[in-house]
Each structure stands twice: as C-alpha cells, then as structure tokens.
Amino acid sequence: MGKIMESIGEKFKNIRESKNLSLRFVAGNTTTSSFLSKFERGISGISLDTLMPVLRNMNMTTSEFLNYVIDADDSYYTLQINALRKLSMANDTQKLIEKSNEENELWGKTHDITHQHLALIAKALWCENEGKLLEPYEQKQIQEYLFNAEVFYHYELIMINYTLSALPIEYQIQMGKEMFNKLPNNYFVTEYRDIITMIINNIIISCIEEEYYEVAAEYIAMLKSNFDSSVYYRVHVQLKFFQGLLFIQKGQIVEGTRLANFTITVMDEIGNKEKAADYRVMLDKYLNKLNISN
Structure with a gap:
C-alpha cells in the first residue's frame, strides 16, 4: 500500500486507541478485526462503505475523520x-x-x-x-x-x-x-x-451572469449577516460591487454604476489591483451587454 493509506491507517489507529476502543468493538458487524488491523498497518485499503459504519462505532463522523x-x-x-x-x-x-x-x-x-x-x-x-x-x-x-x-x-x-x-x-x-x-x-x-x-462571491457572480438575480441578492444578504462590516470591511466593499450590478439590472443605472466603481476604486487603493482590474472588466462587460457606457 502507498504512503497515503499507511498514514490514514496510522491516524485511524491513533484515534481508536485514544478512545480506548478495541478492534473487535470498532469492527462491529461491518467487518473483521483482522481486516482493520491490516488497514491500520497500511497493508490493506478500505472502502467508504466500510469506513463510515466503523467510524460511527467510534462516535465520529466521516468529515471529522x-x-x-x-x-x-x-x-x-x-x-x-x-x-x-x-x-x-x-x-x-x-x-x-x-x-x-x-x-x-x-x-x-x-x-x-x-x-x-x-x-x-x-x-x-x-x-x-x-x-x-x-x-x-x-x-x-x-x-x-x-x-x-x-x-x-x-x-x-x-x-x-x-x-x-x-x-x-x-x-x-x-x-x-x-x-x-x-x-x-x-x-x-x-x-x-x-x-x-x-x-x-463566485456563486454570486455566476448567479448574476446566469440571471438568477434574486438568488444573488440572497447570497449577498447571507454574507452581510455573517460578516460584521466594522471588522470585515473588505468583504462589504466587494458586496457593494455585486449590489451595484443588481441595481443596474433593475434599471437603477446611476446608483449601480456608482457602487460598482466605488468598489473598484477602493480595491485599487488598498493594493488589490488584480481584483480591481477583474471587477472593471466585469462591470464593462455587464454595461456593454446592456448597451450602456461606464
């Protein structure tokens, strides 16, 4: 077996022993203690169908493992x-x-x-x-x-x-x-x-490009509610860009363009010039699509 399986088996063993669980108990009705011993030594691989119930016997989720x-x-x-x-x-x-x-x-x-x-x-x-x-x-x-x-x-x-x-x-x-x-x-x-x-942000961009405007607005609200603007200023600055695109889509072109350009300016000023350039291209592309000049 390769180094990956050997490492995984070893870590599985460390968790099992830290919980003072025997191989027989962990194997349960899913597999055998001899098979798990081989897995722990990196001799044998293990399928997800076998691993999941074994982990449940250890009171551990697959994601945690x-x-x-x-x-x-x-x-x-x-x-x-x-x-x-x-x-x-x-x-x-x-x-x-x-x-x-x-x-x-x-x-x-x-x-x-x-x-x-x-x-x-x-x-x-x-x-x-x-x-x-x-x-x-x-x-x-x-x-x-x-x-x-x-x-x-x-x-x-x-x-x-x-x-x-x-x-x-x-x-x-x-x-x-x-x-x-x-x-x-x-x-x-x-x-x-x-x-x-x-x-x-990438999901919001995809939603706007695919014209899922209401969903984009939902994700903007999700980010706003999880990130305090006084602490995560940059996150909220980027959200203004997406809000600007949504305003433009609704016909509020002046306000939407203002918000989008605000984000581009701030990103440029704080040194994130690559992101500023990306947003500028995105805004111009969006305005051109609507036959509007920036």
Whole structure:
C-alpha cells in the first residue's frame, strides 16, 4: 500500500486507541478485526462503505475523520492541490487531464477517497480552462459526497472552491446553501473566512451572469449577516460591487454604476489591483451587454 493509506491507517489507529476502543468493538458487524488491523498497518485499503459504519462505532463522523487526516500543511492532499493550482494557472490542460487519470487509477487501486476527489478537482480545473462542465456522473459524485457530509471543514471547502466553476448553476446554488448550513459557526471568524467569501462571491457572480438575480441578492444578504462590516470591511466593499450590478439590472443605472466603481476604486487603493482590474472588466462587460457606457 502507498504512503497515503499507511498514514490514514496510522491516524485511524491513533484515534481508536485514544478512545480506548478495541478492534473487535470498532469492527462491529461491518467487518473483521483482522481486516482493520491490516488497514491500520497500511497493508490493506478500505472502502467508504466500510469506513463510515466503523467510524460511527467510534462516535465520529466521516468529515471529522477526513479533517483529522488532512490537517497537515505538508499532507499529500495539500501538496497535490497546490500542484494542480499551478497547472491550472499555467493553463496546462494536458497535464491536468493526465493528473486526473493518474489519481483515478490510484483510487481504483487503494480505494482511498482522497484520490477520487483529487481526480475530480483536476478534471474540474481542466473544465474551467476549457469552458466546459464536468460530466453528469462526475457532478453527481461531488454532490453526493458533499450532501452526505455532516459538517463542512477545510477539506470540503477546498473541494467546493476548486470544482464550483465546472458545475451547473443549479448545483452551485445548492452547494452554497449546503455550505452555510453545515459550516461550524467559528469558521466565519477564522482563517477560513477568505475561502468562504471567495466561494460565495463566485456563486454570486455566476448567479448574476446566469440571471438568477434574486438568488444573488440572497447570497449577498447571507454574507452581510455573517460578516460584521466594522471588522470585515473588505468583504462589504466587494458586496457593494455585486449590489451595484443588481441595481443596474433593475434599471437603477446611476446608483449601480456608482457602487460598482466605488468598489473598484477602493480595491485599487488598498493594493488589490488584480481584483480591481477583474471587477472593471466585469462591470464593462455587464454595461456593454446592456448597451450602456461606464
């Protein structure tokens, strides 16, 4: 077995022993203690169908276990995500597909769900560069995993963030609502707030582009209610941009343009020139669509 399964098995053993649980008790009626012993030593892989009831016997959710397993900055998952991101930024579509195929092969050999998720993320980044969507069965794999997760931690946030653009707008909307319902409350005031706002901002943009204006307004309200404007000023500045686009759509062109330009100016002044440029392009594109000049 590879280093990933060996590491997962070892961490599984650490949790079991910390709870003073025997292999026989944890195995229950799902599997055997000898099989779990092999899993703990990295000799055998384990399927999700077997792992989930075993974790329940340990009074632990699948999300909690995965969050524990994928917690180190130098973990395989983190390293691979960073590598995939670099390939995407370099627009290296060939290597993204090769990486997706490689991770799928590893998933088939090890039954380690991390490989399946990395394969999906690599394919989603390829789709984003190619302007395509994931295949329906791939969309379903992502949806089923995230909808079955009891709580969303960093692992789930990473998965949403890197696959979102390759999902239909209806799935994006569903994912955003799942995220708000399943995130621990403290995640809105931790280092994860940046990825949360990034995900929701991208959903808002998709909603506006696909003319789901009421849904976009709902997500703007969600972010406003979870981020205090006196503390998270930048979040609220960005929301003014999206509010501006919605005002323009409603015919309030002067006020909408003013709000959008306000955000662009502030982003430029605080040094986030790349975001300012992106918003300027988006605003001009939106106004041109309506035959209005900025």
